[in-house]
Amino acid sequence: MAIEAGKTESRAPKIRLGMVGGGAGAFIGGVHRMAARLDGEFDLVAGALSSTAEKSVASGLELGLDPARCYGSFEEMAEKEAARPDGIEAVSIVTPNHVHYPAAKAFLERGIHVICDKPLTSTLEDALKLKAVADQSKALFILTHNYTGYPMVRHARELVESGALGEIRLVQMEYPQDWLTEAVEQTGAKQAVWRTDPAQSGLGGSTGDIGTHAYNLGCFISGLTLDELAADVHTFVEGRRLDDNAHVMLRFKGGAKGLLWCSQVAPGNENGLKVRVYGAKAGLEWVQADPNYLWLTRLGEPKQLITRGGTGAGSAAARVTRIPGGHPEGYLEAFATIYTEAAKAIHAARTGAPVDPAVIYPTIDDGVKGVAFVTACVASSKANGVWVKV
Numbered sequence: 001m002a003i004e005a006g007k008t009e010s011r012a013p014k015i016r017l018g019m020v021g022g023g024a025g026a027f028i029g030g031v032h033r034m035a036a037r038l039d040g041e042f043d044l045v046a047g048a049l050s051s052t053a054e055k056s057v058a059s060g061l062e063l064g065l066d067p068a069r070c071y072g073s074f075e076e077m078a079e080k081e082a083a084r085p086d087g088i089e090a091v092s093i094v095t096p097n098h099v100h101y102p103a104a105k106a107f108l109e110r111g112i113h114v115i116c117d118k119p120l121t122s123t124l125e126d127a128l129k130l131k132a133v134a135d136q137s138k139a140l141f142i143l144t145h146n147y148t149g150y151p152m153v154r155h156a157r158e159l160v161e162s163g164a165l166g167e168i169r170l171v172q173m174e175y176p177q178d179w180l181t182e183a184v185e186q187t188g189a190k191q192a193v194w195r196t197d198p199a200q201s202g203l204g205g206s207t208g209d210i211g212t213h214a215y216n217l218g219c220f221i222s223g224l225t226l227d228e229l230a231a232d233v234h235t236f237v238e239g240r241r242l243d244d245n246a247h248v249m250l251r252f253k254g255g256a257k258g259l260l261w262c263s264q265v266a267p268g269n270e271n272g273l274k275v276r277v278y279g280a281k282a283g284l285e286w287v288q289a290d291p292n293y294l295w296l297t298r299l300g301e302p303k304q305l306i307t308r309g310g311t312g313a314g315s316a317a318a319r320v321t322r323i324p325g326g327h328p329e330g331y332l333e334a335f336a337t338i339y340t341e342a343a344k345a346i347h348a349a350r351t352g353a354p355v356d357p358a359v360i361y362p363t364i365d366d367g368v369k370g371v372a373f374v375t376a377c378v379a380s381s382k383a384n385g386v387w388v389k390v
Contacts, residue, residue, distance in 0.1 A: 012347050014043040018081060018088035018112075020074045020103045021095030023049030023059030025190055028117060029094045031335055032144070033063075036092065038336035039322075041343035045069060046088050048077040051095075074103045082110040090115060090346060096200040097208065101126040108137040113346055115142045115339065119212050119374065120367025122202030127371040134364040140349060142342040143362040145216045145370075147273065149337030151308045151317035151329065152294040154360070156221045156277070156284050158316040159296065165279030171222045171250070171258040172276040173214035176269035180206075180244050183237050196242050204374035205242030207233060211262035211377070212370040214273060216362065218260070219369070221286075222277050224252040226373065228389045233381035236265050248377055251387070292328050319358060338362070 017036060022029015029049070036042040046069035049059035053072030060070030071077035081087035090113035093103050101121045104114045114134075120143060121127045134141045147153060159165060185192035194200040195209055202208055219226065231248040235241075244265045250258030263269070273288035282298040292308040306312035309325020320337045322329060341361040348355045372390050380388040 011040075012350070015041055015090055015343055015346050016046075016086065016088045017042040017044050018046040018048075018077060018091040019044060020048050020077070020091060020093045021050070021099065022047075022092070023055055024062065026094065027191060031332065032092050032094050032115075032117070032339075034332055035146075035335035035339045038332065039340045039343070041340055042090070045086075046077060046081055047071065048074045074099075075106060078106040078110055078112070082112065088112060089350075090342070093117060096194040097122040097202050098200050101130050104130055104141070105133050108133050108139050108141065111137065111139050113140045113142070113342070113349070115144060115342055116367070117144050118216075118362075118367065119202070119204075119208050119370050120364070121371055122200070122208075124368075124371050124375045127368045131364050131368050138349075140342070140345055141364040141367075142338065142345075143364070143367045144335065144338050145213065145220070145362040145366065146331070146335040146338050147213055147217050147288060148220050148360070148362060149320065149334035149341075150286075150288075150291050151313065151321045152286055152291060152306070153217065153221060153334075154320055155306065155308075155313050155317035156275075156286055156294055157223070158314050159284060160221060160223055160277065160279075164282055164296075164298075165277065165284065166281030168222050168224060168256050168277060168279045170276075170278040171218045171224065171252070171256060172260075172278075173218040173258070174261045174272065174274050175210040175214040176261065176263045176266035176272040177206075177210065178265065178267045178269050180237065180240075180264035181267055183239060185240070196240055198241055201242060202371075202374070203242075203378045205235070205240070206244050206262045206264045207231075207246050207377050208242075208374045210264065210273075211246055211248070211260065212373060214260055214262055214275070215373050216366060216370055217273070217275050218258060218277070220362075221275055221284075222252075222256070224254065224256055224258075226258075226369070226390045227251050227253045228387045229373070229376055229380060230385050230387045231377040231380040232385050233377050243378075243381075246377060246381075291330060291334070292325075316358075 048071040050056040245263040248260040
């Protein structure tokens with residue numbers, strides 16, 4: 001993503017960006033703003049940053065936005081920005097899950113590109129309705145499954161596509177955390193309150209919050225499509241209304257098998273996302289806590305460590321690498337990769353030019369698959385772990 005020394009490059013005007021949600025005290029809003037700024041492709045110019053008008057305006061002013069573009073609701077923002085000659089071209093939606101559908105719909109219908117946090121929506125019904133809106137809109141829809149932005153995840157996908165692993169047989173995904181081991185939502189902790197509330201989060205607790213990330217990443221690397229699953233979804237903390245742990249067996253189209261574990265009640269795990277993919281010729285392993293490294297093991301040979309920026313990494317990793325090997329890149333950079341891939345597509349849409357085929361970002365279809373995954377997990381578990389078609 002860096003420009004080679006000695007070369008100059010004309011830059012298209014920055015993309016005018018708005019944000020829904022992400023006001024004072026919202027962790028993910030700050031992450032999205034940093035990701036949007038990192039490669040200099042976006043300029044935040046408007047916001048409806050809170051569910052109450054007063055907080056929304058106060059948060060916008062704190063970020064230095066024009067008071068006239070600090071809106072009390074996303075409906076007002078969509079209407080007024082669409083009418084401005086200098087209105088926003090794209091909007092980030094970083095609210096609790098139940099707001100994703102109405103907010104995204106409001107902007108898509110006005111031709112404004114949407115960059116939306118995951119999961120896509122809180123219900124499968126809303127996900128399918130939103131897909132219908134997105135399919136009819138001229139605007140792009142980008143879902144921020146940010147872990148797909150890591151260079152070594154891109155290299156893992158490239159290895160699978162090249163046939164280096166042979167026919168894929170097994171995919172194992174896990175995403176354990178420990179922050180909900182106790183009933184912290186009962187203390188009023190903002191992040192815990194909405195994530196454990198079915199009205200705001202949807203059917204899934206840990207399955208929707210982190211299970212969808214693990215599932216998406218396993219499919220992104222392996223290239224597989226899920227056929228059916230059998231799930232044991234459970235709530236360990238007394239009084240909690242959504243699941244905090246799940247074990248899921250997966251059957252992919254073509255015959256490959258998978259296993260997914262997600263948990264928010266596993267002491268000793270901060271953010272333990274890990275994916276392993278095994279084929280007839282080789283296997284690979286990537287761990288988000290150590291993201292600049294990818295382990296590849298060819299059958300009968302010693303394990304090979306491939307590093308970001310090293311000689312083993314291919315072109316897919318190189319095009320989303322910002323700094324030389326040995327200087328670690330992490331979570332924010334991966335998040336920024338999704339924003340920059342989105343920017344490349346938006347710049348192309350401005351002129352009607354074709355998008356570079358190398359540009360990759362999660363789409364509305366990936367979002368529908370994620371909500372369908374959660375819905376199937378809950379249905380399977382309620383039926384004592386029967387196999388459910390997805």
